[in-house]
Amino acid sequence: MKTVISLVENDNGRLRRTGLEMATKAADLAKQLGVASGAVVLGKGAEQAAEQLKKTPVDTIYAGADVPLDGFLGDPAADALEALLKQTGPALLLVPATNLGKDLAARLGVRLNAGVITEASDVSAKDGAVVVQSPKFGGSVLSSIQFKSADYQIVVCRANSFAARDEAGKGNVVTLAADGSKQYPARIEEAVAQEAGKLTVDEAGIVVSGGRGLGGPEHFDIIEALADALGGAVGASRAAVDAGWIPHAHQVGQTGKTVTPQLYIACGISGAIQHKVGMRSAGIIVAINKDGNAPIFEFCDLGVVGDLFQIGPELTKLVKERKGAA
Amino acid sequence: MKIVVTVKQVPDTNAEKTFDPATKRLNRSSVENVLNPFDEYAIEEALRIKEAVGGDSTVTILTMAPQSGVDIVRKALGMGADNAVMISDPAIGGSDTMATAYLLALALKHVGYDLILSGTQSTDAINSIVPAAVAEHLGIPCLTYAKKVSVRDGSIEVQRETESGYLRVSAQLPALVSVTKSINEPRYPTLKGIMGAKKKEVKALTLADIGADAARLGDQGSKTAVDSFTTVGARAKGTVIQASDPREGAQKIMNFLIEKKLI
Secondary structure (H helix, E strand, O other), X not given: OOEEEEEEOEEOOEEOOHHHHHHHHHHHHHHHHOOEEEEEEEOOOHHHHHHHHOOOOOOEEXXXXXXXXXXXXXXXXXXXXXXXXXXXXOEEEEEEOOHHHHHHHXXXXXXXXXXXEEEEOXXXXXXXXXEEEEEEOOOOEEEEEEEOOOOEEEEEEOOOXXXXXXXXXXXXXXXXXXXXXXXXXXEEEEEEEOOOOOOOOOOOOEXXXXXXXXXXXXXXXXXXXXXXXXXXXXXXXXXXXXXXXXOXXXXXXXXXXXXXXXXXXXXXXXXXXXXXXXXXXXXXXXXEEOOOOOHHHHOOOEEEEOOHHHHHHHHHHHHHHHHHHO | OEEEEEOOEEEOOOOOOOEEOOOOEXXXXXXXXXXXXXXXXXXXXXXXXXXXXXXXXXXXXXXEOOHHHHHHHHHXXXXXXXXXXXXXXXXXXXXXXXXXXXXXXXXXXXXXXXXXXXXXXXXXXOOOOHHHXXXXXXXXXXXXXXXXXXXXXXXXXXXXEOOOXXXXXXXEOOEEEEEOOOOOOOOOOOHHHHHHHOOOOEEEEOHHXXXXXXXHOHHHHOOEEEEEEEEOOOOOOOEEEEOOOHHHHHHHHHHHHHXXXXX
């Protein structure tokens, strides 16, 4: 292996929250393995994103601002990464567990005949080899996985798995050239940003989720206010999503997202196994529910049996007061 | 139009799992296996597209599974799919995601397709890797995470879920689409459907039929290997308090968050 490279996603020059932690991890692994490190950022705003990545300890930042990510789905990014990795030679590529990241891992895996390991909650180096920890079967089992002989190794990393560190590396910025006029088969006709700029449930360090106990879509404002005060994202149980109270992108659980925030606050969620598998790996779980027999009270760190409609706003007020005072 | 839906059997989420220490694989015989819940959305969407397009459209179910996997195939046929293809071979066991995608792509080439549908992920591994890898092998447009699909005159348009909204993406057929659970409400097999499913063709294909190289499958053909499994213990039950006074309840949560340095 010659290099460890992390793919970092950017939204018009704003790094996705996981970007700094992924770049830091790439630099640390590269150091342990005695190889070079890099971070690659593609699409509009890549230059601005590259500036932000200079805070992390990576050696080289590859910026491809002309790669037409907003015109075509997946293909331009796959081509740019394939070209880069063929140029760098045998590499470990870390990608974020986003929809685009997972697609790219799969497609580069085929193109580079690479090994691919997904849902990593940790990546480390042991005796010169890469070892990946990955929860399986709804988090009931933690597997330790290694690559066999493969020139290229790809790991899809869950958000909130690594810590970002402010430590400027060499900060070399290399511009990746792209043919802006090339056409690809899957064309993006329109991008609809319903919740632009908001933290997503899978990248947030704090998630506040609402369930059936909210009783209706109008009460999600309690959840939103608390999430905003804490600087977190809004999640939901299947019941709330199926009732049409909130879009599926917010769903945590078996048929939604698997999240690993430092803090998960479940409001009016009973805690059925289908929900539990999506959030059981959270650092701390707090539950508020009026039903003292709800299963969630069996596995939360702090459970409060009471009226969510009153406790929620009170808690939001206390959080705001404390943050205001600090 | 020929629509093929790739499906997988997975252990029931509620089942207790055990692992064979020698092979480091799940003891699949000891748990109840079910049709991957995500695949039901793909089957439903395939049936709706078939109904909308009409003509001589067909829906074929494709799976790689041990013989016991025939139960999930029958369920899919009971929902209304026309026929099924199963690839069963001991050499397949232990294949990782990339080996699985290689095999499915070869099987799809053998079976033929205009549109391939799949679930976005399986509930056992949650990889979401196989659909995109299959599309890459086949060199066809890869339209994953679709929450809406429309097919017209050889072209397809999907709404792809993103972290902040959706993208409207268009392509020409043939194409591969993976669907999310927002797309539809899967139908239940009717009694008539279940009875009819018994008469539908379930074709068995061998590795030789599809030209698969056994060296690229199973443990030996996989580029990743599991070294160990650790069962994650149940989370310890924490403190549960009754909050008759909401202010007091909120204050207790606040104190806890401060103590845990979360705020």
